[in-house]
Amino acid sequence: MTALTPTPNAAFDRRLLHRAHGAAPYIAVCAALGAAQTACVIAGAWLMATIIAAAFAGGVGLGALTPQLIALAAVLAARALLASVQESAAHRAGAGVKTALRRQVLAQLMRLPSGRHHSGETAALLVRGIDALDAYFARYLPQLVLAAIVPVGVLVVMALTYPPAALIVLVTLPLIPMFGILIGLYTRRRAESQWESTATLAHHFADLVAGLPTLKAFGRAAKQAGAIRVTTGEYRRRSMSLLRIAFCSALVLELAASLSVAIVAVTVGIQLIDGGLSGQLGLQTALLVLILAPEAYLPLRAVGTHYHASAEGLATARRLFAILGETPERSSAGTAQTAGAAAPLDRAQFDRAQFDRALLDSAPMIMFRRTVFAYPGREPLPELSLTVPAGRVTVLTARSGAGKSTLMASLLGFREPASGTITIDDTDLDQIDLARLRRSIAWMPQRPVLIDGTVADNVRLAVAAAVTDADVQRAITDARAPEPHRTVAADGSGISAGEAARVGLARLFLRARLLDTPILLLDEPTAHLDADTEQSILTALAPLTENRTVLIASHRAAVRAIADREVNW
Numbered sequence: 001m002t003a004l005t006p007t008p009n010a011a012f013d014r015r016l017l018h019r020a021h022g023a024a025p026y027i028a029v030c031a032a033l034g035a036a037q038t039a040c041v042i043a044g045a046w047l048m049a050t051i052i053a054a055a056f057a058g059g060v061g062l063g064a065l066t067p068q069l070i071a072l073a074a075v076l077a078a079r080a081l082l083a084s085v086q087e088s089a090a091h092r093a094g095a096g097v098k099t100a101l102r103r104q105v106l107a108q109l110m111r112l113p114s115g116r117h118h119s120g121e122t123a124a125l126l127v128r129g130i131d132a133l134d135a136y137f138a139r140y141l142p143q144l145v146l147a148a149i150v151p152v153g154v155l156v157v158m159a160l161t162y163p164p165a166a167l168i169v170l171v172t173l174p175l176i177p178m179f180g181i182l183i184g185l186y187t188r189r190r191a192e193s194q195w196e197s198t199a200t201l202a203h204h205f206a207d208l209v210a211g212l213p214t215l216k217a218f219g220r221a222a223k224q225a226g227a228i229r230v231t232t233g234e235y236r237r238r239s240m241s242l243l244r245i246a247f248c249s250a251l252v253l254e255l256a257a258s259l260s261v262a263i264v265a266v267t268v269g270i271q272l273i274d275g276g277l278s279g280q281l282g283l284q285t286a287l288l289v290l291i292l293a294p295e296a297y298l299p300l301r302a303v304g305t306h307y308h309a310s311a312e313g314l315a316t317a318r319r320l321f322a323i324l325g326e327t328p329e330r331s332s333a334g335t336a337q338t339a340g341a342a343a344p345l346d347r348a349q350f351d352r353a354q355f356d357r358a359l360l361d362s363a364p365m366i367m368f369r370r371t372v373f374a375y376p377g378r379e380p381l382p383e384l385s386l387t388v389p390a391g392r393v394t395v396l397t398a399r400s401g402a403g404k405s406t407l408m409a410s411l412l413g414f415r416e417p418a419s420g421t422i423t424i425d426d427t428d429l430d431q432i433d434l435a436r437l438r439r440s441i442a443w444m445p446q447r448p449v450l451i452d453g454t455v456a457d458n459v460r461l462a463v464a465a466a467v468t469d470a471d472v473q474r475a476i477t478d479a480r481a482p483e484p485h486r487t488v489a490a491d492g493s494g495i496s497a498g499e500a501a502r503v504g505l506a507r508l509f510l511r512a513r514l515l516d517t518p519i520l521l522l523d524e525p526t527a528h529l530d531a532d533t534e535q536s537i538l539t540a541l542a543p544l545t546e547n548r549t550v551l552i553a554s555h556r557a558a559v560r561a562i563a564d565r566e567v568n569w
């Protein structure tokens with residue numbers, strides 16, 4: 001797992017605008033709605049002040065004020081309507097942005113070497129993490145826009161009607177964002193640490209579920225309950241500390257706003273006492289100022305409150321952008337759908353002629369020169385120099401753990417060497433389009449990944465273009481895989497380890513035959529097999545090895561017998 005360094009935080013992350021196209025129009029909508037809401041706030045305050053002043057000081061009856069009352073009701077209704085339009089726009093935009101980000105991150109993860117990010121943490125980031133952006137889009141962003149518009153409108157009206165009140169608001173207003181920023185800086189660290197404990201919980205849990213049968217078999221399952229208790233306890237502690245700050249900061253902001261409004265009220269009150277109701281200020285203006293003053297602070301206070309709800313979303317966004325900013329190991333013009341040797345091409349996009357051009361021209365020679373592979377936290381594997389001749393069968397017989405699977409994974413771009421070079425027909429692997437290279441390979445991994453479905457469904461995965469039942473049946477027969485209609489589950493239930501390996505082999509047969517891939521990689525193709533079955537599989541494989549560059553990891557005598565070259569290191 002790569003440590004993701006947090007980038008400087010801001011109340012608004014511009015990268016959200018660049019990465020997610022739905023975000024920019026949404027902010028424009030928020031601005032338009034914000035302006036309309038400001039107009040409603042001012043009109044509502046003016047109408048209320050007029051009605052109260054007329055009824056109280058002018059002695060006008062309710063009947064005579066009917067038009068103003070109707071106008072006030074209309075303004076309040078318009079304000080409610082604008083708020084609901086805002087809400088639905090927020091949900092739409094949030095959904096669009098989340099989908100766009102999920103797509104981009106998934107595509108990026110497909111380009112990055114496998115194992116760079118822990119699957120449990122990535123799953124938490126893409127599901128629960130991205131959902132945290134809801135609060136950011138639905139509550140925080142609209143308030144941020146309102147906070148930029150409403151106070152300006154209110155200040156202009158106050159300056160025109162009673163400038164001293166405008167001056168007080170102008171001086172005290174910046175206190176709210178100032179407190180907010182100070183608290184926000186403190187909260188950011190807490191939000192980061194809360195996310196870290198969510199991530200730890202997620203991958204601990206994922207690992208635990210995957211390893212539960214083994215833990216049970218060794219009587220260690222109960223001990224894990226304690227570990228989970230500790231992790232969840234830590235998560236609870238950090239969440240509560242974040243909530244505590246949220247409550248305290250709301251209190252501080254509330255206090256600052258209330259004191260500021262009180263100063264305005266006292267000033268207006270003194271002015272009214274000095275001049276009387278019909279004095280220089282007048283009851284209507286005084287009421288207008290008093291009603292408007294809290295409205296100037298309200299959106300800024302709300303920004304402070306919603307900042308806490310959105311902090312997790314922003315922390316998530318920073319992690320997503322860190323993943324999106326990582327450099328894939330080498331050029332890969334192909335996107336997610338072409339990544340992975342066994343990954344199917346999109347049915348709709350499959351075009352045989354186009355596909356042929358996307359393949360390497362012929363069976364290439366592969367060379368590893370002084371290549372060293374290293375896994376994080378492990379001693380590097382021994383340096384390796386090896387030539388895999390073009391159009392020949394090379395069998396790797398190095399000891400278990402020497403790095404045979406790693407070497408195959410490097411050809412598919414799943415592992416990068418720490419040093420040394422890998423060349424294909426004298427072209428550095430870095431210079432070859434990764435998608436093109438992967439399309440040219442049929443690969444049988446040691447532990448093929450299964451999906452829920454039938455054996456036939458699993459075999460079809462190797463080629464997404466129209467594949468006939470006869471082709472699938474032939475591959476299954478040649479690989480001695482279980483019958484096509486047998487159902488299997490992604491967790492491997494319903495199928496033995498040996499049978500699963502043969503499903504992987506059937507995929508290789510299908511892919512090599514139908515797509516004519518010039519490179520075949522087979523990792524322990526006949527492990528778990530009796531001699532007869534092994535022999536029949538090797539007989540079926542023999543014609544496919546002609547004029548192809550074939551690399552097989554195996555210690556079996558029968559496999560070594562079909563090799564043109566044997567390599568040990």
Ligand SMILES: Nc1ncnc2c1ncn2[C@@H]1O[C@H](COP(=O)(O)OP(=O)(O)OP(=O)(O)O)[C@@H](O)[C@H]1O
Pocket residue numbers: 115375376378381398399400401402403404405406407446553
């Ligand atoms: N994801 C990983 N993280 C850390 N270490 C790994 C990882 N994958 C492999 N290794 C280590 O790298 C070394 C080489 O592993 P690899 O699977 O390539 O060997 P191998 O020669 O194919 O072994 P075998 O014949 O048993 O399949 C081993 O020591 C293994 O423990």
